[in-house]
Amino acid sequence: MLQLLQRLPADVQGELFVSKSSALSVSYANSEFEDIKNTSSYSATLRVIKDGRMALASSSKPQDDESLVDNALAIVRFGNEVNHGFPAAAPRSDVPLVDPRVREVDLQTMVDITEDLVAAVVNYDSRIKVMAGVTREEQRVELANSSGFFGSYDKTGWHYYLGGQLVQGDDMLWLYEVVTGCDLRNNYGALKAEVIDRFERAKTIVPFKAGTYPVIFAPNQVGYLLEPFLASLNGKAIMRDISPWKGKRGQKLLDERITIVDDGTLPYCASSVPFDREGVPTRRNTLIEQGVVRQEILDLESGDALGMDSTGNGTLTGPHPHHAILNPGTESVIATLKHLERGLIIYDTMGAWAGNPFSGNVSGTISLGLLIEKGEVVGRIKDCMFSINSFKHFRDHLIALSCETKENGTSTYPYVTLDDVVISTQ
Amino acid sequence: MKQLLRKALGLAVGKVDYCEIRFEESQILNIRFQGKGLDRINKDVLYGGNVRALSQGGWGFCSFNDLADLEWALAAACEQARFAGSRKQEASRLAPVPVVEDEVRPVYTLDPRAVSVDEKVRILTHYNDLIIGYHEAIAASHITYIEKVTDLHFANSEGTYIRQEKLDIGASLGATARRGGITVQQFVGRGSSIGFDCILGVDDDIRKACQLAVESLDAPQVQAGVYTTICDPAMAGLFVHEAFGHLSEADDIYKNPELAKAMTLGRRLGGDILTIYDTGEYASGRGHLVYDDEGVATERTYLIKNGILVGRLHSRETAAVMGEKPTGSARAINYQFPPICRMRSTCIAPGTSTFEDMIKDVKLGVYAVGALGGETNGEMFTFVASHGYMIRDGKLAELVRDVQLMGNVFTTLANIDMVGNDPKPDDSAGGCGKGGQSPLATGAVSPHIRIQNVIIGGAK
Known part of the structure; x- marks a missing residue:
């Protein structure tokens, strides 16, 4: 790596990122063995700064140093203006990211695990066309720059999923759950139980009328609701003057039960890294504390533009959170559900990622939502949409945060119950 | 390359029922403006290949970056296919297709490699200046230009060898307006x-x-409800892609x-007025294909x-x-993935209605314009318009946002x-x-369409 950086002209600063990874995966689809995939991937990315401008070149071709350097130097005069350089070495987070047990799992074991997952759902209801899979990964990352930074880390990955589709006439019920991490997570029983329970509760379709209702959003849906906050705290959005939260640090904008943290240092978490893509050590940042805006999400460029230090959130496309955490509440989701006279619990949506996050408006089609009446789940609703404004609902309409949380690799969220959610349907 | 791939395929003879190799080298230029100036420029090389093998109905797949690893990848894919096949013990089934030997390249209207990076940056800077200088309420621009030129080789154990040069250009030129706490794009x-x-132009x-964008700052959020909805060609194209195209992909069926x-x-x-097709033959669209990633001629x-x-x-298997x-x-989006059933350019054949025909008897409705994105789970779908207009008493009324x-x-x-008589790509x-394969270049050609009883989310 250092040799390549040494080939750069004296007036050019450089940063080289090299990633080598391999993955072995087994997948089942339609309740049948589908395939085995073995992928190996190599990429080298060179960023250069010359005369205050930055450009980037990458290649997945091994031993392609010459074209990497030529391509970067050929376009750097058009590059974006930057006032910062690449950071020198700094103490970095010591994050455990390798589980040797992952490396030892052989293909036969992966097939056995997948077959067991599939069999559990098929035995529950053979009409369900089951999909399941297991992936084992290894990655080696090296980062060096001409300011003297050199860092590397290894990471293992272990991911499995289970779901399926139950088609009855024109009704298509489709659901799945994923478990992901760096360590050998093996609570397959919990995954099987969760998926089967979800199918069981969703089998009965019940009529439903449009209106405003209290809604419990499952942890895997909460990220869509929080996106307006994370987008508004993004240093690049603030720098570009499109964030509605520009200059709002220190102001209480949300319910005091809302505390959001970003943490890139969680042990064996799929999104953890010891340093970000720019070589800045990762850390735990409190973004919102008891409803008060505390911290922007920054990389080198946006930090420099806003007169602050990077928060260790640099990527090649601007600052991004590593692992967002919404602090839990004190009541179980079951207790909250028991208190609802009439409401919904939403496990899956479509299109809630779309739209303009800075407006705060979040809408989505409810692809798996269950109706609650008198504290009990009575069946699945169909052909409905939900709409909220996150800025308003997390300020004025928060009913509860559950004490249970769920981690999905890039976030850890509780169940969130909001009142006054608009539900549209025929 | 042809000899290299064919020699490697010879090693699979007798070991598996079918084997194929894809190898690509793509040159990618990406230019992005955000705010007042150029935000990012990069040149990338995507280089690598894969081997896919089939034995007793079981597939093995192995990708690699170094051509020196080709024989290793072939042996690994064959071994995995045999392992998978031993679990299935079915006959391998692939629909027969002609053995082809061909080299194809686009008939360029303007080869992007003949345009210097200087000129591309100059043109995009002009657009960026146009956006930033348009109005004081425009807070930022978003311009993305991606150009990918691919040299793709495909060979299979049946004797097919195809070399394709492919171009894919995608550009998005956007404006963000902001006033107080309201931001629209x-x-x-x-x-x-x-x-x-x-x-150009x-x-x-x-x-x-x-x-x-500026006018939308004052526009209200659409009221949630059920409306007669007219979709413009972009929204109709997104509709046919999300609502029906994915359901037509046979690997789910x-x-x-x-x-x-x-x-x-x-x-x-649907009614007699509805005809939908998917085509690789729309020559200028991003969904244009001569051969797919199994070496099958498009149609x-x-x-x-x-x-x-x-x-x-x-696919051949489905x-x-x-x-x-x-x-x-x-x-497949690139060499790291096996091919799966996907759309190309998905089209609604034109009908006979004019826009005036569609709107004149709508008492209360929504005209949905511009496509931002969508999603489907097979039966249900959702899609987002860039903006809309209320339709009141047969006429376009106020602008609404978040449709x-x-x-x-x-x-x-x-x-x-x-179905309108005004198809537009x-x-x-x-x-x-x-x-897990995204983004795949696809396109759409559609006229305006009118749909009764569409659920629209929004304010209460």
Whole structure:
């Protein structure tokens, strides 16, 4: 790596990122063995700064140093203006990211695990066309720059999923759950139980009328609701003057039960890294504390533009959170559900990622939502949409945060119950 | 390369039922403006290949970056296929297709490699200046230009060898307006498989987008409800992609008898006015293909003809299992993935209605304009418009924002009661996602359509 950086002209600063990874995966689809995939991937990315401008070149071709350097130097005069350089070495987070047990799992074991997952759902209801899979990964990352930074880390990955589709006439019920991490997570029983329970509760379709209702959003849906906050705290959005939260640090904008943290240092978490893509050590940042805006999400460029230090959130496309955490509440989701006279619990949506996050408006089609009446789940609703404004609902309409949380690799969220959610349907 | 791939394939003879190799080298240029100036420029090389092998109905797949690893990858893919096949113990089934030896390249209207980076940056800077300088309420621009030129080799154990040069250009030119706590965005999209000229002469469209962004600051959020909805060609294109195109991809159907029953050919899904096809033949669109990633020649595939379901999008395997013919629809985003059933350019055939015909008897409705994105789970779909207008008493009324539509594919197709006579292509940056493969270059050609009883989310 250092040799390549040494080939750069004296007036050019450089940063080289090299990633080598391999993955072995087994997948089942339609309740049948589908395939085995073995992928190996190599990429080298060179960023250069010359005369205050930055450009980037990458290649997945091994031993392609010459074209990497030529391509970067050929376009750097058009590059974006930057006032910062690449950071020198700094103490970095010591994050455990390798589980040797992952490396030892052989293909036969992966097939056995997948077959067991599939069999559990098929035995529950053979009409369900089951999909399941297991992936084992290894990655080696090296980062060096001409300011003297050199860092590397290894990471293992272990991911499995289970779901399926139950088609009855024109009704298509489709659901799945994923478990992901760096360590050998093996609570397959919990995954099987969760998926089967979800199918069981969703089998009965019940009529439903449009209106405003209290809604419990499952942890895997909460990220869509929080996106307006994370987008508004993004240093690049603030720098570009499109964030509605520009200059709002220190102001209480949300319910005091809302505390959001970003943490890139969680042990064996799929999104953890010891340093970000720019070589800045990762850390735990409190973004919102008891409803008060505390911290922007920054990389080198946006930090420099806003007169602050990077928060260790640099990527090649601007600052991004590593692992967002919404602090839990004190009541179980079951207790909250028991208190609802009439409401919904939403496990899956479509299109809630779309739209303009800075407006705060979040809408989505409810692809798996269950109706609650008198504290009990009575069946699945169909052909409905939900709409909220996150800025308003997390300020004025928060009913509860559950004490249970769920981690999905890039976030850890509780169940969130909001009142006054608009539900549209025929 | 041909000899190298064929020599390697010789090592698979007798070991597996079928084997194929894809190898690509792509040159990518990406230029992005955000705010007042250029935000990022990069040149990338995507280089690598894969081997896919089939034995007793089981697939093995192995990707690699170094050609020196080709024989290792072939041995690994064959071993995995045999392992997978030993679990399935079925006959390997691939629909027969002609053995082809061919080299193809686009008929360029303007080869982007003939345009210097200086000139590309100059043109995009002009657009950026146009956006930033349009109005004081425009807070930022978003311009993305991605150009990918691919040299793709494909060879299989049946004797086919195809070398294809492919171009994919996608551009999105957008404006963000902000006033107080309100932020709105509008975009202009362009894309092509044959020339850089697709992004020339966009000034007027950019000005319109900027004007819309500024006006949208004062527009209310649409009221949630059920409306008669007219979709402009971009929204109709997104609708046909999300609502129906994905359901036509045979890899979700071929081993799911209940789903196959719901999608039985001959079933009536819409009125006589509705004809939908998917094609690789639309020459300038981002979905243009000569051969798919299994070496099958592309075609125009009718999916619905006069309201009747008549076809679906196949790989060789799904076609064989369902007893139908391959359609040249097996596609992969790059060498790291196996091909799966995907759309190309999905089209609604033009009807006879004018826009005036569609709107004149709508008491209260929504005109949904511009496509931001969508998603489907097979039966239900959702898609988001860049903006909309209320329709009141047969006339366009106030501008509204945050227009998101949803529906059930079966009822919505049946609820299309008018198809316009004004088809228009829609190609933009971005693409389609499925099975972890995103973004795949796809396109759409559609006229205006009118749909009854569409659910729209929004304010109460």
